[in-house]
Amino acid sequence: GIADRVKIFPIRMTQRRSTVNPARVMRAWDAALKLEDTEVIVYACAGPFDRDGALFYERVLKKAVEKGIVVVTASFNSDDVDGQNELALPCSLANGLPGVLCVAVTVTTEPMVLAADASKLASFGVPGTDVVHPTP
Numbered sequence: 001g002i003a004d005r006v007k008i009f010p011i012r013m014t015q016r017r018s019t020v021n022p023a024r025v026m027r028a029w030d031a032a033l034k035l036e037d038t039e040v041i042v043y044a045c046a047g048p049f050d051r052d053g054a055l056f057y058e059r060v061l062k063k064a065v066e067k068g069i070v071v072v073t074a075s076f077n078s079d080d081v082d083g084q085n086e087l088a089l090p091c092s093l094a095n096g097l098p099g100v101l102c103v104a105v106t107v108t109t110e111p112m113v114l115a116a117d118a119s120k121l122a123s124f125g126v127p128g129t130d131v132v133h134p135t136p
Contacts (some may be wrong), residue, residue, distance in 0.1 A: 009035055013045070020045065022056070029060045033067065044074045049087035057090035058097075065099035075104045075122045092121050 013020050013028045025045075032041050041064060047053060064071050076088045091102035102121060105128030 007037060009038070020047075022053075026056070033060065033063060033069075038067075038069050041069055041071045043071060043090065046074050046076050046088040046091055049089050049092060053089045054093065057093055061090060061093060061097050061100050065097060069099070071100045073100065073102050075102050087121075094123055095121060 009032075011028045011031050013024045032038055061071055071090075073090045073094060074088075075091045090100070094100040094102035101123040104122035104125040106125035108127035
């Protein structure tokens with residue numbers, strides 16, 4: 001769909017060709033939560049489940065929801081989803097937190113078909129192939 005009057009505030013978590021580390025993730029969440037105009041946070045990143053990560057994401061997701069912010073997270077887009085891969089963070093926490101959604105990717109021309117065996121914990125699917133997106 002199309003949304004008018006939307007302000008996009010991209011927050012970079014990585015430097016060019018680098019991997020995401022926990023300190024950068026924490027700084028990005030802090031920045032997003034400090035912006036007064038934030039109504040929706042789209043966190044298109046998923047990682048494997050671990051206790052420390054679960055505690056961190058639970059804290060920041062609850063803080064966002066308490067501020068009235070809707071959070072949209074991504075599921076893993078993988079064909080290997082049985083076992084631990086099913087518990088992607090922060091997606092696996094979405095069902096327990098009102099205001100947090102986890103999204104799986106579907107094929108654009110066939111919206112009922114998952115693009116990969118995505119997380120069974122996803123709240124819903126959205127087209128993820130042949131998608132036009134804004135660029136700076």
